Amino acid sequence: MDSNRINGAGSPESPMGYVCSQEHHDLFRQAVNDVRSSAAVPVPAKVPIWSSSAPYGNFSRDGYSWNNDVWGSGAGPQTISVYGANRWSVWSNQPGTGGIKSYPHEAVHIGKPLSAINTLSSTFNQDVPKSGAWDTAYDIWDSSNQHEIMIWTNYTGNSDGSGNVKPISYHYRQDPSGAAIPVYTNVDVGGTTLERV
Numbered sequence: 001m002d003s004n005r006i007n008g009a010g011s012p013e014s015p016m017g018y019v020c021s022q023e024h025h026d027l028f029r030q031a032v033n034d035v036r037s038s039a040a041v042p043v044p045a046k047v048p049i050w051s052s053s054a055p056y057g058n059f060s061r062d063g064y065s066w067n068n069d070v071w072g073s074g075a076g077p078q079t080i081s082v083y084g085a086n087r088w089s090v091w092s093n094q095p096g097t098g099g100i101k102s103y104p105h106e107a108v109h110i111g112k113p114l115s116a117i118n119t120l121s122s123t124f125n126q127d128v129p130k131s132g133a134w135d136t137a138y139d140i141w142d143s144s145n146q147h148e149i150m151i152w153t154n155y156t157g158n159s160d161g162s163g164n165v166k167p168i169s170y171h172y173r174q175d176p177s178g179a180a181i182p183v184y185t186n187v188d189v190g191g192t193t194l195e196r197v
Contacts, residue, residue, distance in 0.1 A: 048081040061085070065107050072101035080104045096133070105139070114142070121190075128154050133165050151189065 050059040055070040059082055066088055068080040078092040078101075094101040110120065126136050135155035141148050155165045186193055 046083050046087075048083050051079060051081040053077060053079045063108055065109075066105070067107070068102070068104050070102040070104075072099050074099070075101040078102050078104065094132075126154065132156065135165050 049061070050066070052059070052068050054068060055075075055078075057068040057080065059066050061082075062085055064085050066080060066082050068078060068090075070078050074095055074097055076092070076094045078090065078094070080088065080090050082088045088106055090104045092102060092104070110117070124138065128134070128136060133156050136153050138151040138153055139148060140150075
């Protein structure tokens with residue numbers, strides 16, 4: 001490769017794409033070095049369309065809504081960022097004290113009574129932290145927000161229910177270590193077997 005070549009537009013018959021003087025050569029080398037050094041600096045793949053560090057910061061767009069939802073006692077800072085209807089993230093720095101600190105979430109309101117819904121499907125994916133105490137869940141609420149089905153898709157802890165984050169339930173029995181033991185196991189929900197309920 002010719003180190004003086006700037007781009008694919010030049011050719012020996014067309015010197016416009018080539019460096020033609022020492023001054024241009026030096027400017028070209030500086031530009032290449034600038035690009036190389038800036039390439040080493042991580043650049044966000046996409047700028048968020050909305051971001052908030054407010055405890056109850058919320059945003060709505062195209063039928064979806066997001067809420068930072070920092071409400072627990074002694075909660076630390078947290079920022080929610082939205083990149084699109086199918087992409088959002090949370091940065092959170094919570095103290096290692098007991099109790100729930102926050103529940104950042106994305107929501108969509110279906111607007112139909114349960115009796116009018118024959119089939120409803122959705123998909124989601126998540127990336128989770130490698131450490132800390134957290135859970136990720138898929139939540140379904142009724143229109144009065146009195147009844148909830150929460151499916152824990154990931155949490156820190158052990159498969160026997162012990163660990164630093166434990167599932168909760170209105171009905172459960174408790175083992176000697178204080179961990180919630182599921183009332184039901186191996187329940188099929190939408191073609192996926194849930195180990196603990």
